Amino acid sequence: MTNGLFDLSGKVTVVTGGNSGLGLSFARGIARQGGSVAIWARNEEKNAAAKKELEAFGVPVTVHRVDVASETQIVEGYAAVMREFGRLDCVIANAGLPPPQTRSMLDLPSKEFRDFLEVSLNGAYYTLLEGARLMVKRAEAGEPGGSLVFCGSLSMYKGLAGKPSYAGSKGAMGAIVRSMAVEFGRYGIRANSIAPGYVKTGMTGEGELSPLDKFMLIKNAIPRPGYGADFEGIAAYLASDASSFHTGDTLVIDGGCMVML
Template sequence: MARMPWDMSGKVVVITGGNSGIGLGFARGIAKAGGDVVIWGRRADKNEAAAEEIRAYGVRVLPQSVDVSDETQVIAAMAEAVEKMGRVDGVIANAGVMKNSGTFTDMTSEDYHALLAINQHGAFYAAREGARHMRARWDAGDESGGSIIFCASLSAVTGSVGMQHYNSAKGAMASLARGIAVDMGRFGIRANTVCPGYTVSETVIDGGPDSVLGKQVRERDPMQRFGTADDFEGIGIYFMSDMSRYHTGDIVYIDGGWMANAGKINIATARR
């Protein structure tokens, strides 16, 4: 029986920040498609809890305690992942933090660089180390290549009050993905960016229809709801599997139509 293009059996994907939220959603999707998962996070207890959940799908899972802002840790962890799992076919650079500094003129250099160290530099380290392994396989005759996803945000293409460091980091992810796509395509390596809309996580809370953010999302998002981690399972499978073998250098919005609506009041909702 021919293998289906979304069948990820035998593939290994490293997910930074994979122990909760959207990262864990990516992990669940990949596991459901038969792929093995490497979970990176700073907290060993959260990593192991996430790993236990993913193992229930019958796949191999390797939890690793990694601070992606530390280049040395990233290099060592990727080497260990390759050694223990046999290979790495995909990297999802998802780890990140969010902090509002009030206004741009209130933002300190420490605030700016601390956020970039995780959200931007950490993504670069993880993607580079994964690409190095994928290219080495290609050079050795394995033409399976690999796939890299940067999990950015709508903030990559929009502005935010007091979040210029976050905007910068997420925008850099999209630019980095395009650069990798152009440079590494000859080695079978693809790179794309996924931009989530308002998605429930540890940093984004759905306070209900009466909360300020809840009211805004329900009025302006055509689907009239927040996203959930489960909404990212499909796009993770797509980009990490052979289904996307000719898709690279792109930005995909998973936002319930927020950008298509350009943040306007939803007329259908307003008439109710």
Template sequence: MRLHGKVAVITGAASGQGAAAARRFTEEGASVALLDWDGEQGAAMERELVDAGRTAAFYQLDISDEQAVADTIAAVHQRFGHLDVLFNNAGIGYSSNDTYTMTSVLNTPVAHWRKILEINLDGAANVTRHVLPVMIASGGGSIINNSSINAIVGMPGADAYTASKGGLVALTRVWAVDYGRKNVRVNCICPGSIRTPMMADAIKTPEDEAHFSNNLLGRMGTPEEIADIALFFASDESSYLTGVILPADGGWTAQ
């Protein structure tokens, strides 16, 4: 049990990569706080895990609301007593295109630009701001940021999303520097095309499928594959790793 006795906070835990990580972490012995804005799906995830005999608690939360984050992390701390792992997974992307425009800087309304950064970048900073003191007081831990290959190569057509994910890469490095001596490791996953609900709106034709499968392995990734990487970073198996920016993209960025 690679996470036996550990408490993990997972944002965006109700679906996709967050839900896969919640299942994987609890399989490996962690108690998990499930944070998500979707009350119905979040409650369903909690029931699934509890019915399987695992320890999980759901907290409905908009991570862009700093005060709500402070209150929620305080409640999680009170319930579990310590915090050892944070998976900053929550974010919006192509699945939110009907609400927030995913396009170039020239065509993205300012209000949409700000909201995308509020959720994807400020949200991760909000949660980290309140988890870090508890984690340090607990003796250290592991923070995993879920970014994107958009953060490390030029990918046209979603500039606010790209800016937010690039910010997570930069924060990974500086947090690793700032908190390494506090025994807090900070690493970052940069997924390529992962078959999640977030990608569903972007895959409507066989041509779309071929586009998102155009990597060295010839397929899209799965949420479970990202969850396994998050598990590695969360566990003591990665105890000598911090500040790592890891593409998980089927070799797309190697082409």
């Protein structure tokens, strides 16, 4: 447990897709600062492994098999969190599908486009919306505050040929998060996005740098890929009271990729 600037003792954070990759890194950052964590993900084996790892920090951890493409499962997931912890302080909407196969939008079947958005756009939206609903209720009872966080990508800032569903979901959620910041600010609820650059995680592979890795790093001011540990601190900051006046923002963590454009 900690008593520092980012102390999360007594706070509860839901992390979707929190059993691996960046999601697990976000959850690890919360746990390191003494925060309780509820992981929502579908792979039960990975859920169990993540729970064991996070509990080593001496904090309460629960796991729930939640498919964020289902609004019903989202609502049920929050009901379980409230039964277990009695409160909700932060939601990190990280669950999403990996970037689809590159193809021209002229050749992209409409069903494939809609199916991708069902998880990466609709799922993220309803995850944050239902979390906000609980935070508003608590604020109306006399305890304002709460943090809504969306994990986006650099495609929120620049075009991405051949992946319109991926870029579209990230850009749309960025706009929704800014709208949430405006609408829910009067309750002390803040809403922000994180835009990671090129990161080596479970989705992009780990270990030795591939030719693709080396090509991508040419675009970074800091000549290395991002790693999960680089994102633990931002999760702790956004979940903590240290960020209580920070809202409506997109925090770019990209090793200086955007400044090199």
